[in-house]
Amino acid sequence: MSRAASTPLPPPINLALQGGGSHGAFTWGVLDALLEDGRLNFEGISGTSAGAMNAVALAHGLAQALEKARPDPREAARESLAAFWNGVIAMGALGEAQRAPFGFLFGHAADENSAAAPWLSAMSALWTSTVSPYQSNPFDINPLRSFVAGQIDFEAVARQAGKIPKVFVVATRVSTGKAEIFSGERLSVDAVMASACLPTLFKAVEIDGQHYWDGGYSGNPAIHPLIYQCTGRDIVLVQINPIEREALPTSSAQILDRLNEISFNAALIAEMRAIDFVKRLLAEGKLDPAHYKDVLMHRIDGGEALEAFSAASKSSTSAALIHQLRDLGRNHAQNWLQHHFKDLGQRSSVNIKSDYLDDLRLPVRGA
Numbered sequence: 001m002s003r004a005a006s007t008p009l010p011p012p013i014n015l016a017l018q019g020g021g022s023h024g025a026f027t028w029g030v031l032d033a034l035l036e037d038g039r040l041n042f043e044g045i046s047g048t049s050a051g052a053m054n055a056v057a058l059a060h061g062l063a064q065a066l067e068k069a070r071p072d073p074r075e076a077a078r079e080s081l082a083a084f085w086n087g088v089i090a091m092g093a094l095g096e097a098q099r100a101p102f103g104f105l106f107g108h109a110a111d112e113n114s115a116a117a118p119w120l121s122a123m124s125a126l127w128t129s130t131v132s133p134y135q136s137n138p139f140d141i142n143p144l145r146s147f148v149a150g151q152i153d154f155e156a157v158a159r160q161a162g163k164i165p166k167v168f169v170v171a172t173r174v175s176t177g178k179a180e181i182f183s184g185e186r187l188s189v190d191a192v193m194a195s196a197c198l199p200t201l202f203k204a205v206e207i208d209g210q211h212y213w214d215g216g217y218s219g220n221p222a223i224h225p226l227i228y229q230c231t232g233r234d235i236v237l238v239q240i241n242p243i244e245r246e247a248l249p250t251s252s253a254q255i256l257d258r259l260n261e262i263s264f265n266a267a268l269i270a271e272m273r274a275i276d277f278v279k280r281l282l283a284e285g286k287l288d289p290a291h292y293k294d295v296l297m298h299r300i301d302g303g304e305a306l307e308a309f310s311a312a313s314k315s316s317t318s319a320a321l322i323h324q325l326r327d328l329g330r331n332h333a334q335n336w337l338q339h340h341f342k343d344l345g346q347r348s349s350v351n352i353k354s355d356y357l358d359d360l361r362l363p364v365r366g367a
Contacts, residue, residue, distance in 0.1 A: 010344035012043035013234040014226040015165075019049025019196070019216050019264070020240040021314030023306070025322040027054045027238045028085050029329020030300050035074040037337055040344075044230040046168040046181075046222050048215040049196040051238070053148065056192060057084040059167045060152045063160040084151050085322055091147060092317025133202050140203045142193065149189045158185055168225040170215035171195045174204050179218035179267070181225050182207075216264035223271045227293055234344050238329075239301040241265055243355070253312065272297075272356035279352075297350045298343065300336045302328055 017027050031054060034040050047055035061080025065073035133140075157167070161184060169182040171194035182191035186207075194205035194212035204211035215222070226235050241261050249258040275295050281287040282294050305328055313321060340349040 010040070010341070011234065012041045012232045013236055013344060014044040014230050014232050015042055015046070015055075016221045016223050016226060016235055016237045017045065017047040017051030017054050018220050018238060018240050018268075019047070019051045019214075021050055022088070022316050022322060023240045023309065023314050023325060024050025024054055025085055025088075025325035026240050026302055026306060026329040026332075027051060028081050029326035029331075030238050030333040031058055031081055031329075032078050032326065033330040033333035033337070035078050037334075038074060039337075039341070042165040043232045044166040044168065044226050046170065046219075046226050047195075048170045048219060048221045051221050052169040052192050052195040052215070053084065054081065055167050055169065056148075056152045056154070056157065056187070057081050059157045059164055062164040063156040064153065066160050066163055067156055085326070087147060087151060088317055089319045089322055091143070092319075133200065137202060142202055144196070145189060145193050148192055152189070152192075154188050157187065166225075166229060168222065168229070169195050170219040170222040171197070171205070171212040172215055172218040174199075174211040174213055177218065179215065179222050180210075180212065181222060183225070183229075217267070219267045219271070220264045222267070223275070227275075227295060233293060234296045234298065236298045236300060237268075237350075239268075239299055240306060242307045243269075245307060257310075257312065269356050269358075272352050276352040276357060279348075295348075296343070296345070297348045297352060298336075298340060299350045299355075300329075300333055302332055305332075 015031075017024075027050070035058075042058075045055040045058065047053070057080050058077045061077035062073045064070075064080065065076035070076050157164070167183060167187055169187060169191045171180050171182065171191065172178070173180045182188070182194075188207075190205055190207050194207060195215040197205050197213050199213045204213055206212075220241065221237075223235060223237075241264055243265055245258065245261070249255045275297065278287065278292055279294060282289055282292060306325075309321075309325070316322075343349045
């Protein structure tokens with residue numbers, strides 16, 4: 001008897017997938033292990049940047065399985081994720097002129113040992129220069145767009161709506177600075193590109209007359225669509241950007257990378273603060289549980305193991321690195337299933353207060 005048949009199934013869960021360039025291969029490994037396990041069903045998936053790419057790759061595999069009447073949709077989703085990331089590796093194996101821009105737009109920094117480092121360092125200087133992408137990249141060259149369009153059948157994903165998990169892709173509207181969620185018929189290659197649009201390198205992505213930048217500025221990932229647009233209480237966050245780094249950044253690249261991590265985690269911390277606030281009010285009987293969801297938060301991350309990878313590695317398309325991150329993600333997901341599967345539908349397995357909340361409510365020293 002299979003494990004899925006012999007073990008009581010939990011209610012459907014929702015996935016929240018962070019962005020982080022090539023470190024998204026860790027999320028690939030997590031998703032691969034969860035799909036292989038077979039006991040979990042996904043209701044909704046929210047993703048930003050590389051997290052959005054993982055989300056649509058998973059949805060593409062499930063949609064293709066339904067349209068082609070494949071007997072095992074989970075296996076099709078695993079194949080789709082593998083095809084996407086092996087495609088990333090293949091792009092990285094191209095000639096230097098093609099590989100360098102792909103590597104940079106997929107991450108945020110240069111590998112100091114890479115042959116592309118001089119080019120990437122020059123591009124990185126644009127962060128602090130007066131040259132905008134409207135001057136440095138007037139034709140808005142973005143090789144990742146055609147790559148994603150070739151990998152994902154967005155029309156098939158739309159046709160199978162209601163039969164596959166809801167996908168929520170997050171981008172930041174330039175005019176308001178607020179998160180915008182693309183889902184259903186609005187889910188497209190442009191939405192994914194908007195979610196991954198670094199404004200110092202690429203022109204804002206225009207969709208329906210509005211302009212968008214990287215979703216990480218407003219939601220990395222956005223959790224609220226999983227609360228308000230899905231019925232399940234359980235949300236599993238796949239976190240690849242560390243909240244805390246012990247080492248002090250001293251080089252310009254390290255400082256910039258840490259600033260990016262802090263800014264891209266800010267929206268997540270704010271949403272965690274709101275979730276904790278609602279949970280406390282529900283526990284105190286101050287809110288009506290019929291109108292407010294008592295969310296059960298869970299997290300799979302690489303912890304210290306993932307922290308050991310420098311932020312610069314987010315731009316690497318090395319097969320060795322990506323497969324190492326995939327295997328790390330698989331191992332952490334399997335460990336999480338072993339220790340926390342029983343928590344699904346029952347309790348949170350994340351201590352939001354200790355892991356995400358700040359010290360603003362602590363007494364001031366000397367007061």
